[in-house]
Amino acid sequence: MTNSAEKSARFDLVIIGAGMAGLSLLHLLRSSIEQGLKVALVERFELPSLTNKDAGQDTERPPSFDGRATALSYGSQQIFSQLGVWSEIEAAACSIENIQVSDQGRFGQTHIKHTDANVESLGYIIRNRALGEGLIANLPQQLTILAPDSVTAIEITANQKASLTLAAGNTLDAELVVMADGGRSDLAKQLGIQQQSHRYNTHALVTSVRIDRSHKHWAYERFTEAGPIALLPLGEDEFAVVWTLADEVIEEYLAADEATLIDRLQSAFGYRAGRIIALGARASYPLALVKAQEQIRPHLVLLGNAAHSLHPVAGQGFNLALRDAAALAEKINLAFDNGTPIGRWSVVQGYYQQQKTDQRNTIMGSDLLPRLFSQKNTALRCSRDMGLIGLALAPTVRKLFARQAMGLGQPAAKVAVHLSDQKHEQALGQLS
Ligand SMILES: Cc1cc2nc3c(=O)[nH]c(=O)nc-3n(C[C@H](O)[C@H](O)[C@H](O)COP(=O)(O)OP(=O)(O)OC[C@H]3O[C@@H](n4cnc5c(N)ncnc54)[C@H](O)[C@@H]3O)c2cc1C
Numbered sequence: 001m002t003n004s005a006e007k008s009a010r011f012d013l014v015i016i017g018a019g020m021a022g023l024s025l026l027h028l029l030r031s032s033i034e035q036g037l038k039v040a041l042v043e044r045f046e047l048p049s050l051t052n053k054d055a056g057q058d059t060e061r062p063p064s065f066d067g068r069a070t071a072l073s074y075g076s077q078q079i080f081s082q083l084g085v086w087s088e089i090e091a092a093a094c095s096i097e098n099i100q101v102s103d104q105g106r107f108g109q110t111h112i113k114h115t116d117a118n119v120e121s122l123g124y125i126i127r128n129r130a131l132g133e134g135l136i137a138n139l140p141q142q143l144t145i146l147a148p149d150s151v152t153a154i155e156i157t158a159n160q161k162a163s164l165t166l167a168a169g170n171t172l173d174a175e176l177v178v179m180a181d182g183g184r185s186d187l188a189k190q191l192g193i194q195q196q197s198h199r200y201n202t203h204a205l206v207t208s209v210r211i212d213r214s215h216k217h218w219a220y221e222r223f224t225e226a227g228p229i230a231l232l233p234l235g236e237d238e239f240a241v242v243w244t245l246a247d248e249v250i251e252e253y254l255a256a257d258e259a260t261l262i263d264r265l266q267s268a269f270g271y272r273a274g275r276i277i278a279l280g281a282r283a284s285y286p287l288a289l290v291k292a293q294e295q296i297r298p299h300l301v302l303l304g305n306a307a308h309s310l311h312p313v314a315g316q317g318f319n320l321a322l323r324d325a326a327a328l329a330e331k332i333n334l335a336f337d338n339g340t341p342i343g344r345w346s347v348v349q350g351y352y353q354q355q356k357t358d359q360r361n362t363i364m365g366s367d368l369l370p371r372l373f374s375q376k377n378t379a380l381r382c383s384r385d386m387g388l389i390g391l392a393l394a395p396t397v398r399k400l401f402a403r404q405a406m407g408l409g410q411p412a413a414k415v416a417v418h419l420s421d422q423k424h425e426q427a428l429g430q431l432s
Pocket of ligand 1: 017018019022065070072149150151182185187242314316319321
């Protein structure tokens with residue numbers, strides 16, 4: 001790996017952003033990079049400091065590697081296994097064997113078991129920092145890393161190549177630029193790409209809790225009037241918590257003393273997972289659905305949060321980005337093998353065509369759940385209870401739900417593991 005200081009340089013591909021999406025794409029492109037695809041990665045933060053605990057406050061960190069934990073679907077775990085990333089992070093990941101979904105104050109409730117899908121795990125929970133360390137380890141040696149540095153300007157030039165200006169003063173030309181620069185960058189605006197945004201008027205309060213017993217690999221999703229609360233198994237007696245709260249109360253909850261907050265969480269969530277005995281550090285995130293109105297242009301692809309940022313209710317944001325990255329890598333690898341310029345419209349359009357149904361379905365599901373469960377309307381409440389009861393009673397529906405949650409609902413996940421993983425195929429077979 002080189003940390004290039006050349007004044008101007010030309011690459012086949014420049015990836016902007018070393019968050020989860022950008023780093024995953026690099027692993028997916030390893031074989032082409034090793035065979036001569038010239039790739040540069042530009043990241044605002046120094047790479048090791050992305051995961052270094054002492055590198056500053058969480059608020060100053062890139063969101064991929066802050067104090068949160070991420071639910072990886074079974075499909076994502078299969079992709080990481082194929083890439084050799086899973087062996088780096090496996091020891092830090094906690095498997096989910098059962099999921100209980102319930103509605104506060106209502107009788108509907110369902111239970112999804114790993115045996116419904118005949119797999120050892122429905123998914124995995126991992127601290128973002130451990131995931132980041134695993135993604136930073138073993139990046140392709142031939143990669144040029146420009147970090148800390150940032151892209152300050154981007155244009156598609158007259159000869160239809162992408163041209164980037166960096167804060168350090170260098171310029172980079174590229175056949176293809178992948179903007180994996182998160183949801184907060186304004187590079188897309190520079191290109192005239194608008195965002196479509198829906199605010200849910202809620203924040204996620206993210207923390208962790210210790211309980212008075214082992215979690216036994218259960219995950220819980222509880223819908224309340226303010227929105228969903230997720231408890232996701234982490235350490236032996238520890239859960240990661242994503243707690244949806246109205247915008248008006250978030251500051252008060254962040255400032256509340258530990259005993260008060262434990263009381264409030266326990267009364268909103270109940271005792272199904274045990275008694276909460278301690279609470280970890282807290283952070284909050286405003287919740288919105290944000291979609292870029294264009295994701296592709298010749299020589300340009302938006303990836304990860306830059307393309308779509310989802311409500312975390314179903315833990316799908318990164319899982320979807322990984323399936324996108326896998327589909328994009330497949331098109332780039334194929335074009336590189338055939339000697340086709342990788343920024344050509346047919347290449348980037350081929351990628352988007354392949355992923356747009358997966359994106360639409362995943363975004364729709366992530367958007368529908370918080371909207372449906374935040375309704376006070378009695379008819380809607382009854383029908384969602386019936387939905388939960390239906391899930392509890394009907395094995396086929398439950399299997400379909402499990403299949404979606406596991407990230408196996410879309411053909412792209414199949415493509416991502418190059419159709420080679422027997423177990424993955426068996427799981428798909430069991431679920432269909
Ligand atoms: C509360 C919460 C819980 C979540 N839980 C889950 C979950 O359980 N499962 C799941 O799948 N998803 C989850 N998500 C979503 C997931 O966190 C995101 O999908 C993921 O972090 C997006 O990563 P990214 O790489 O696209 O963007 P980012 O993490 O934002 O990375 C962008 C990178 O680009 C860099 N950058 C930006 N601009 C520039 C520039 N101009 N030049 C150079 N570098 C630049 C930044 O420094 C950063 O490192 C959750 C989200 C939230 C808010």
